[in-house]
Amino acid sequence: MAETMKKRSFWSWLWIILGVLYFILPLYSTFDFSLRAKKGVLSLVSYTNVFKDPSFWKTIEFSLIIGIFTIIVSIILVAPTAYWIRLRLPQLRGMVEFISMLPFVVPAIVLVFGAIRAFSGAPFYLTNTFFGTYVLLVAMYVVLALPFVYRAIDTGLAAIDVRALTEAAQSLGASWSTILFKVIFPNLRVAIINSAFLTLATVIGEYTIASFLVGIKAFGPYMSLIGQNRTYESSSLAIISFLMTWGFMGLIQIFNRGKVDSSSLAGAR
Amino acid sequence: MAFLKLSNISKLFGSAVAVEGFNLDVAKGEFVSFLGPSGCGKTTTLRMIAGFEYPTTGEIILDGKDITNMAPNQRDVGMVFQAYALFPNLTIGQNIGFGLEVRKRPVEEIKDRVDKMLSLVHLEKHKDKYPYQLSGGQQQRIALARALAISPRVLLLDEPLSALDAKIRVELRLEIRRIQQELGITTVYVTHDQEEALLISDRVVVMSQGHMEQVGTPSEIYNYPSTEFVAQFVGQLNLLPVEKLDKKAGTCVVGGQTIKFENSSSRVISSNPRLAIRPEELQIGSGKGRNALKGEVESVLFLGSVVRMRVKVGENVLMADLFNERGLTLPRKGDDVVISFPEESCWII
Numbered sequence: 001m002a003e004t005m006k007k008r009s010f011w012s013w014l015w016i017i018l019g020v021l022y023f024i025l026p027l028y029s030t031f032d033f034s035l036r037a038k039k040g041v042l043s044l045v046s047y048t049n050v051f052k053d054p055s056f057w058k059t060i061e062f063s064l065i066i067g068i069f070t071i072i073v074s075i076i077l078v079a080p081t082a083y084w085i086r087l088r089l090p091q092l093r094g095m096v097e098f099i100s101m102l103p104f105v106v107p108a109i110v111l112v113f114g115a116i117r118a119f120s121g122a123p124f125y126l127t128n129t130f131f132g133t134y135v136l137l138v139a140m141y142v143v144l145a146l147p148f149v150y151r152a153i154d155t156g157l158a159a160i161d162v163r164a165l166t167e168a169a170q171s172l173g174a175s176w177s178t179i180l181f182k183v184i185f186p187n188l189r190v191a192i193i194n195s196a197f198l199t200l201a202t203v204i205g206e207y208t209i210a211s212f213l214v215g216i217k218a219f220g221p222y223m224s225l226i227g228q229n230r231t232y233e234s235s236s237l238a239i240i241s242f243l244m245t246w247g248f249m250g251l252i253q254i255f256n257r258g259k260v261d262s263s264s265l266a267g268a269r
Numbered sequence: 270m271a272f273l274k275l276s277n278i279s280k281l282f283g284s285a286v287a288v289e290g291f292n293l294d295v296a297k298g299e300f301v302s303f304l305g306p307s308g309c310g311k312t313t314t315l316r317m318i319a320g321f322e323y324p325t326t327g328e329i330i331l332d333g334k335d336i337t338n339m340a341p342n343q344r345d346v347g348m349v350f351q352a353y354a355l356f357p358n359l360t361i362g363q364n365i366g367f368g369l370e371v372r373k374r375p376v377e378e379i380k381d382r383v384d385k386m387l388s389l390v391h392l393e394k395h396k397d398k399y400p401y402q403l404s405g406g407q408q409q410r411i412a413l414a415r416a417l418a419i420s421p422r423v424l425l426l427d428e429p430l431s432a433l434d435a436k437i438r439v440e441l442r443l444e445i446r447r448i449q450q451e452l453g454i455t456t457v458y459v460t461h462d463q464e465e466a467l468l469i470s471d472r473v474v475v476m477s478q479g480h481m482e483q484v485g486t487p488s489e490i491y492n493y494p495s496t497e498f499v500a501q502f503v504g505q506l507n508l509l510p511v512e513k514l515d516k517k518a519g520t521c522v523v524g525g526q527t528i529k530f531e532n533s534s535s536r537v538i539s540s541n542p543r544l545a546i547r548p549e550e551l552q553i554g555s556g557k558g559r560n561a562l563k564g565e566v567e568s569v570l571f572l573g574s575v576v577r578m579r580v581k582v583g584e585n586v587l588m589a590d591l592f593n594e595r596g597l598t599l600p601r602k603g604d605d606v607v608i609s610f611p612e613e614s615c616w617i618i
Contacts, residue, residue: 161352167321168354168412170341172368172419182367186358 027242034235046232050240053233059222063210066134066218067203070141071196074149077142079192082153083184086162100150103143108208115140116212133213140209141202148198156191160184193255197248205241271330272297272455273318273423278327280313280479287313289479291327295423298453300446302466305476306502311459312427314476318457319425320344332422347416351428353408355400361387361411362396368419386414389448406437413445417452424449424456430465442469463503467491475499497618500545507551507587508543508618521617524583528560529612542617548577550614551589553600559609562587566604580608 037045050056085092103111119126119136126132162184169179185192210218216225223241227234271294278291288310295301303311316322318329320341328337336344355364365386366379374382387393390410392403400408409429416424426445430438446469449456460466466473467487475482475490475498483495494500501508511521511528519532523544530544555561564582576599578589589608591597600606 160357161354164350164352164354165356167319167341168348168350168356168415169367170321171319171344171346171348171425172415173342173345173371174367175342175371178371183356183358187356189358 027239030235031239034232034239037232046236047240049230050226050233050236055216055222056237059217059219060204062214062217063204063219064200066137066141067200069138070145070203071199073138074142074145074199075153075192075195078146078149078195079153079185079188080180082150082157083162083180086154086157087166096150097154100146103146108144108206111140111143112209112212127213137209137213137218140213141199141206144206144209145195145199145202148202149195152191152195152198153188156188156194159191160187190255194252197252201245201248204244270333271295272299272332273457274330275314275318276328276330278314278317278324278329280310280317280322281325286479288317288324291481293474293481293484295455295457297455300449300456300458300469300471302458302460302470302473303476304460304463304466304473304503305482306461308478309476310479311461311474311476315425315427315457315459318423319346319348345419345422347419347421347424349409349412349416349424349426349429351431353400353405353412353432355408355412355415357400360397360399361392361403364400364411365415365418367415372419382418386418389417389451390414390444404437405433406441409433409441410444413448417448417454422455424454426456426458428459428461430460430462438465445469467503475502477502500618505548505588505590507546507548509546509582509585509587511542511544511617514542514617516617519612523562524564524585526562526582528562528615531613531616544615545618546587546610546615548588548590550610551587551608552610553578553589553591553606553608555607555609559611560615561607561609563605563607566600566602566606568602569599580606582608 034046035042035044037043037049081096085096115136116127118124119132120128126136165183165187166179169183174182204219205223206218207220207224211221211224214221216222219241223234223237226237273293273295275291275293278288279286280288291310291314293301303314305311313322317324318331320336320339320343323338328335330336331344331346355361356367359367362383365383369379369382383396384393387396390413392407392410392414395403395407395411400411403411409432412429413426429445430441433441442465445458449469458466458470467490470487472484473487473490474484477498483490483499485493490499490503494503500506509523511523513520513522515521516532519530521528521530521542521544528544552559562580562582564580564587567579567581567586570577570579571593574593576591576593576597578591578600580587580589587608591599
């Protein structure tokens with residue numbers, strides 16, 4: 001018995017170590033490489049260069065603004081839809097889930113070519129102006145983020161008894177707007193925050209759509225350009241990008257921890 | 270005049286009939302329960318009163334006003350749900366005050382009303398807690414307080430005790446009745462628990478397959494069931510096949526033994542007549558002027574306050590409930606016994 005446990009423990013650890021090495025080694029190598037901009041010494045020169053570059057801050061700012069608009073539009077579009085489907089059209093859930101998964105299947109290049117073709121001529125001349133292009137970029141990102149946003153919000157809705165809460169509020173005299181803003185959305189806070197951070201992480205690093213619509217104004221194409229011209233800085237950018245994504249994931253964990261605490265208390269009745 | 274009137278209500282979901290030909294008048298301050306098995310249409314009827322479903326035909330009049338097609342938030346009807354449905358993001362006080370806040374009542378009035386409702390359900394100390402910090406029974410009391418806070422014209426309760434454990438259920442049903450009587454609020458209560466319905470209601474509506482089977486006071490429903498379904502669903506019932514039925518004389522033969530039964534013309538007799546007797550009407554031993562049946566004890570089950578015996582009479586088995594008393598000598602399995610019952614206690618179905 002003890003021997004079997006030992007064997008099992010050995011294999012478990014072996015797979016964990018292999019898994020960690022698979023993810024950590026390339027990251028470590030990139031990090032190590034990013035520190036070797038100065039010959040013979042380890043330094044943060046490449047990071048200093050990146051932070052000194054005004055384009056870095058401009059592209060970050062641009063991508064963040066686009067990301068925030070994407071989050072706002074996604075949530076306005078998806079949260080009421082997911083709520084209504086759970087409340088009144090549960091038979092459509094399968095179909096909507098399938099549609100929300102399509103951005104995983106359709107390559108971004110196909111999406112962006114389709115969008116440029118559809119919105120460069122009559123009746124939608126979106127790509128003819130900067131503003132129109134930004135609107136199209138946000139719309140594209142809303143599509144791209146749909147799987148994350150819909151999944152997160154639908155999971156949040158599954159955790160509350162949508163129908164009972166809605167009917168309870170209705171019987172107390174609440175209108176639809178009161179039900180949504182005072183009952184449903186506050187209970188989806190964690191789900192909405194999760195979907196927001198996932199969307200932001202997706203938008204910040206996205207390359208294909210951004211490069212075709214706005215070029216190096218966005219952070220993704222900027223990273224690619226640096227990668228072509230400045231070897232060490234591109235590695236430091238990769239690390240910075242990873243850190244930002246991890247930061248967003250960490251924030252999701254922090255918000256989720258609050259949720260777990262309250263649900264475990266609820267279970268201890 | 271009825272305070273709440275349901276006239277010829279029916280509800281179809283596609284081609285499935287959920288409720289059909291439902292008529293009911295509820296007086297002001299009355300406590301009426303809808304009792305029936307799952308899928309009998311009791312909750313659908315309640316949801317039509319609340320406005321969450323709309324009747325396919327018929328009309329619902331509340332306090333002289335037609336509310337049949339009115340939106341639920343316009344009806345002024347309070348509802349308590351099986352799953353409590355407290356708003357998790359609001360404190361207990363905010364939950365209770367929600368309906369008043371929606372009605373834009375002054376802050377002071379909301380505060381006073383919340384305190385009054387908390388005191389009504391004896392949970393004054395929990396005002397600033399969140400729902401997840403309370404037990405199931407406490408949450409349901411808060412749900413009741415929340416529904417009552419808006420002073421609704423009718424209070425609707427949809428199996429409010431089903432999710433609670435037995436002890437809390439017994440406590441809370443008495444609490445609900447106390448509060449209802451204290452406030453004199455017209456109440457419609459849905460349950461599948463016959464004991465609950467009989468205990469707390471002024472009148473009980475027994476439903477089956479979308480139809481109303483019988484409406485009456487708890488004692489009418491129990492003692493004078495008008496259909497076989499009611500007789501079998503409410504309480505325990507022995508049903509014995511009969512021979513030589515003489516309706517006029519009020520006699521029949523059961524297992525070769527002649528029995529006299531209550532001969533009321535109001536009783537509906539089915540095409541397959543059987544003798545009906547409640548288990549608690551049976552006694553061990555014969556008695557003067559009582560029907561008697563000879564049989565053999567098949568089993569004796571001790572249930573605490575009651576001892577349930579199964580007695581084989583001819584080809585049939587009868588259940589007999591005896592009140593437990595200290596020193597009670599019980600027959601044993603295989604003993605021959607005589608069981609007796611008065612003719613008023615049995616009838617033909």
